[in-house]
Amino acid sequence: MISRRALELATAVLTGSFGVAVIVSSLDNGIGWSSAGVDAGTFPFLTGTIVVLGSLYNLVRGVLPAATLANVPIAITSIELRRLAGLFVPAAIFVAAIPLAGMYVASALYVFAVLAIPRHQSVPRALAMAGATALALYLVFERMFQVSLPHGALASALGF
């Protein structure tokens, strides 16, 4: 279970730390005024500052027990969290597998895994859908639009 407050805090910290990174990094480019006009780092520095200040405000708003947040104490229930993970974790594994397995193999495996392992579909049907997905990707991208999708380290090791 994740409370609305924790989620607000996490998001504010996330945006705030991005803001800090932007500020630090923009200092390298120089901020202020030079002979060539406004320095390259000035605009990012300003936006970074706004992000940090805004995030601090959201952080404080998130911590204070304001009535608006008290109305919805729970943002994500544990069942919802499981559903989220059920979608996101396989997707992340799929993305992580692309450099090794290539887009076609990885997407076929991905489709097969999400359909067959939780038994949403029978194994033969899941196999058929996985094959159809990879084939459709190949036909549309490699053939019709001549966009080469990554074939993966495994395929190049095998000589494709």
Place this chain on the structure above:
Amino acid sequence: MDNLQELLHGFTIAVTVPHLVLMVVGVLLGILVGVLPGLGAPNGVSLLLPLTFGMQPVSAIILLSSMYWGALFGGSVTSILFNIPGEPSSVATTFDGYPMARDGRPTTALATAFGSAAFGALVGVILITFLASWVAQAALAFGPAEYFAVYFLAFASFVGMGGAAPIKTVVALALGFAIAAIGIDTVSGSVRLTMGVDELVKGVSFVVAVMGLFGIGELLVAVEEEFHARAVSSKIDWREVFRAVGRLPRHGVALLRSAAIGCWMGITPGGPTAASFMSYGIARRFSRRGRHFGTGEVEGIVSPETADHAAGTSALLPMLSLGIPGSATAAVMMGGLMIWGLNPGPMLFVDQKDFVWGLIASMYVGNIVAVALVLLTVPVFAALMRIPFVVIAPLIVIICVVGAYSVSNSYLDVVMMLGFGVVGYLFKKLFYPLAPLVLAIVIGDKAEDAFRQSMLISKGSLGIFFANKLVTCLIVGGIALLLLPLLLQLPRLWRKPASPATDAPVQERAII
């Protein structure tokens, strides 16, 4: 009269067989992404973008804009038949559309929605026809300072009128600007904000951001809610279609009011989502049958639909004449324009007459095509909704991954897309607005350039933003919009000192 002549010329470009075919293809694809939850108009348009690079710009924009119309209509279909908004902008349509369909009048609900949507779109296009070239004419005299002032006004209006928590909007905007600044600085040539990652030198494409924010993010929100597609009958009774459209003029006041709200929210970037909610809220307050709203009231469908489409259409006006997109999808299209080598803004009306008027003419034709196609294909797309979500979700993930990869054949883009997906989910969950973020990514560099050029002209003095009447008005207007949320808080504080804002959750609902 000049405009009408140009428009007629535009029709000779738009009404040709290849362009009509593109419209049909675009509208059908648009309805498809509109119907599927997780895929919306912004992703759909960015997915198609790489495929348009070989086309004539006018053909490409006709394809993309038709897709936009299709998506706007497609979102309403699922709202009414399944109580599942396919697009954020059609959430308000579910309030009365679904109850009416459930009561055994699905055809009436759909026909009312499409009829009023077409009316809203028509008002938007007429507005563009007569106003766009005039605005562009005025904008031709703009210098960098005026441009920056217009950008400032546009972003301030998001904060003042977008409906989301103002500070969250500010954070979303500033994040967008920072993301836009990543990569090579166009003015000085120095590399910025790459944080040591060499591959980031090319910058972060808005397509990658859109795929993650709207695609994966929306998918995560959808899977969490685990909706059940309990459909009402999707059979269309054609006689009832004409009867329902024939009854629309009775709601003339609601139609005109909603169209006006929609056009206003489209031009000052508030976006279709905010427009449809605002229109629904105002209709409920002013209608004589206001307390029947939510039970399948005709005006409860007419108001959000008209405003949604009026806003969606008129969002293209500032994009064409000023180079400022009025909605997230318009921002993606503007990114396309820049990739095709066109410079969005007033010069389009001088250099690219065929493009501009071909597009405007195609908006008239495209919306007619969209209404006809959406009515014909309702049963087909309704059947699509019966495919279980667990099957559709991985396919949408794959589409987003491939879409992000094909922008510049970069694996890093795919990883970033997934990251944007998490951010999109968090932002949606906590009511941070996404449209300003995308807008800032697309036009951040242009706004920055305008700012730096005006600083060069004035030798570093901010006085240039108050140098003449026009620029002063724009800046003051922008500041007023920024302060608007604060001013609205004041009377409440006056009445009940230290009382917490109890109606905030209602407002928050309005920007989902």
